[in-house]
Amino acid sequence: MKRLLLTGSLSALCLCGYAQQKLPAILSGRITAGESESLPGATIALKGHHRGTTSAENGRYRLEKIPAGTYTVLFSHVGYRTVQQAIRLKNGEEARLDIRLEPVSRDLDAVSVTGRTETREAARQAYNITAIDAKPLHNTTQDLNQVLGKSAGVRIREDGGLGSSFNFSLNGFSGNQVKFFLDGIPMDNFGSSLTLNNIPVNLADRIEVYKGVTPIWLGADALGGAVNIITNKKTRNYLDVSYSYGSFNTHRTAVTGAYTHAKSGFTVLANLFQNYSDNNYRVHTGVTDLVTSVIGPEQRLRRFHDNYRSETMQAEAGFTGKKFADRLLIGLVLSQNRKEIQTAAQMSKVYGGWYQTSTTVMPTFKYQKKDLFLKGLDLNAYGSYNLGHTQNVDTLNRVYNWAGEYKDNSRNEAGQYVPGGENSRSLYRFRNHSGIATVGANYAPGDRQSIGLNYVFTTFDRKGSDVLRPLEESYQQPQILRKHVLGLGYKLDYNDRWSTSLFVKQFIVRGEATQRVDIYTNPRWVPVFNNKSSTGFGLATTYFIADPLQLKFSYEKTFRLPEGDELFGDGINHVANRNLRPEKSHNLNLGAMLNRRFGQRHKLSVEANLIYREASDFIRVDLADNRTQSVNVRGVRNTGFDADIRYSFLDGFTAGANATYQYLINTTKYETETSKVVSAIYKDQIPNIPYLFGNANLGFQTKKAGPEGSRFGLTYHVNYVAPYYLKWPSLGYRSDKNEIPQQLSHDLSATYSLRNGRYNVSAECRNLTDARLYDNFLMQKPGRAFYLKVRYFIHKL
């Protein structure tokens, strides 16, 4: 993608030798930054000729078949000054231009910042954003969840091993309050085969975590923030194949690749990945005697019904770099998964037969064009529709214990078959028919100002049935939800030091549902739906005090619209609540960021953020007739901070640490709308949310590990979570509180690469000390585990 940042001035360059050959001409060379660091991803363009390429990981580029003539070559990279170089090419000539790009310096007197990648550039936005460079992690066996879980402010809570349900928490907000995007596209309708816990890290180029305040072009009805996963779009021809195997019979394969025909611009992108695990890790628990029901003493037992598998194919084809479109891609996502369910929300309830399957069949459409009709007008559009389904299978009339033994209740004393289920007998199968369409336009008439308009439309139309309950009328009722998020933003870069964005967003929810009325006199279904409309707004501003020190402030009043499951129920245990209101929040961030180089060898970056959230009408799960239901009750205030520090010594040694503290309190004075009694937990700390956690890591890398182009690296990571209460802290005897104890886990990994990253092998040990780790309602997580990964990566210049 040609994202040119035209800041002007000419800098150092070097012009090297000529070679004699036959027509036409070839231009090649190497792009460096700072001293001699290779700069990948730089754009090399022949001005006015629609020809260009990008530099590879080693900084090299090559443009072939250039007709003889005089050209102006533009060398650019986000965060660096663009270099213009005129060159005259003769027929058959092979010219070489090695270019050194200088970083953009906001203040010429200040120490210059070097080596800034797009990841760094993203972090320089006015928003409170954590940008994670995923490329160095491509040799690890992590999925996106595990990568994200190591950054400040983020806590991923999982019920178990691979594929288990998880809860992504950002500054204390979790579940649907945080929204996810893939290349700016909402992932809402991707289905359960394409979530953060089964997408391999190799798919991502970098990940941006927006905390609290989200820019309009993401078009999110997010309360707590948004996560945007950015895939590799710069390397136009590459193949990345990896396979890992590890503990608990875990197999994961990922193949990602891109092909672009240089002349026609024809492009094919494909991602294939597969996950499989038995998840049969050991847990500490007692076995219930099948006769006396007495729970025996604690033992170490393997999980026995937790198999997970998923296979996904995401393919796109179309044209890139053409006059009519920078990108025009038609795609298809196909995926399937099958997930066994080992336990209920607490481990005391164990299952041996219940499972769920789901599929995704989703056509997609993408269009992007810069300078459409007039210079500075950019347009992008996206659409997708998921035709996949989800099925719940609970037809085994048995009661299991942790030893895997069971009581079979499927025959009565007379030997007759007795149907039943483990949780609730069900073969409920549904399609959500969920679709998304987004259109975004941005117009920047000059260098200093831009105006953007973004519109996101999502539709949800659930159709479900259960062959075991053919007469259930509620399944035949309409369950339609349509959401519109319209955003308008204005950005002013007043000068090189100060930049501000202002925005307003309109959130609209429309739907169709029915309610059974007059159940005794004239029972019938009548339409009922509360259409809602809310307006949010905000601003984000940043000021560079000196080049390495940046201040940020952002505020947003935002809303999160209810999801289909919350409004219509899940068809099994979650009851519909069609009167659910959007959640709302005032989000405030204040941050400071410092990037400095000390001498030629030491680099230091420090970042600290203060956050404040005042949220109300929280959507929480409550009980309704022994089932659960989403209701608007809680008001929450979060006052917290997070800090991140990173240090590196040349390319060889890195160290980093981050810590997050969040103090969430309950601001609900009355528990019900009619109550006149002040709640006992008014202003108490919100339970079951980690309030203090942190990460630290050390890395060592050397190129002196064998033949030229080889590399050896060692990484150590530690995660700490302070103990926290499962229930309201102020209630009950201290000695009887249900507590999640302090957790400390250590991971170690080693990577060896040959031929500049073409061949890679890595080994990892997670939870090195075999510590007992927990989440949620004391759900136990895997102990010590080992993984091995091999990866092959090639790319063409």
Added chain:
Amino acid sequence: MKKVHAVLAAAIAMGFSACKSDSDKVNPDDLTDGNSTYVLALTADGSASESTDYILQTKDLMTGVLSPVGQGIEQKSYRMYEQIGKTLLSITYQGTNVVPGYTLNQAGLLTKKNGEFSILRLHARNPINDSLMVGMYVPRDGTAEATVYEINANQMKVTREAKVNVFQAAGNGKEWAYFNDARVIGNKLWAPFFQIKNSSFETAYADTAYVAVYSYPGLKLEKVLKDARTGAIGVYAGNDALSLTENGDMYTYSPTAIASGSAPTTKPSAVMRIKNGTTEFDKDYFFNIEQVTGGYKIASMKYVGSGKALAQIYSFKDHTAADKWTTRDVRLAVLDLNAKTVAYVTDVPLHTGGMKYSSIVENGNVYIQIKNNDGVFIYKVDIAAAKGTKGAQVQGKSVMGFFKMSK
């Protein structure tokens, strides 16, 4: 590791702390007289995933505030409670299926017993004697069999587990029996039920009272008592449908009220009798509550003694679909079961119905939870005078278990 601790210690040192510093400041003398104590299991404020029950004890029900703040034994989830002799069982309601037990220790303080067992949620249950209880899990998803447990609370284990067919008891091939009380008397298990045809508790059979009688411990269906003078007996999971008197007669009550969860029926709300030694409703006895009160229905009933029962009676006549399950706005009344009279209790406000596990009978008085928008309070009701006295305030959503326990 030390480094990490140092970094995090720095964060902590910023002056924040998650836990409140007040430790357990409870004086044991306030909780017990040494031999006996009142025990309240209450559901604290908060929504389902974050709140839970706390078991409190006190020797004074009439003054101050009974609060879970800083006191009470925290439970893992919402629970139901049953007192069997000297043991209090905290029984699964949601989430976990683990049952712990509590007894009073030497000092008279509630202490967790050794051992736990695992059972399904119990919709119908009652003690059999001072060590055993019977409980039934009743399916709602169309599964044909209910599970019957016999539990030994002294030994903290299940001593018998069996199945009974819910379609067989209903006997019409379409709907199934939903038991709401279970009482073992001699060699019989009495189990009143209403009928349902789906998980929304809909039924076409709301206009008859049913009680299934099983042999015990054999659990063979011996008979289903039916009476069409009124509608179904009891309420969902009420466990108060059968009142056993000193002479062995049993009284039943039928709300026939939408607010109690009943499907509509034209049958009047009434109390009926099953005489000791018989397995049929007494044809000569019918206490028509609506007739006596001028059109109001009964929400619940608890036998006190000497032919007197405390009842909750709705304060409104027209029940609509919106009232379903609310048990809203009931009044307390003393019923004279022999004279068939109703005497409203004075000085007690309108409140939400349900009594079985939120009241204690002691020396001709009933201590009862009175819950409405003004909060939750304990009232002492003098049955002879039909008069209430306001007592301690309870800080929480609801009293789920209310017992008197002794060493």
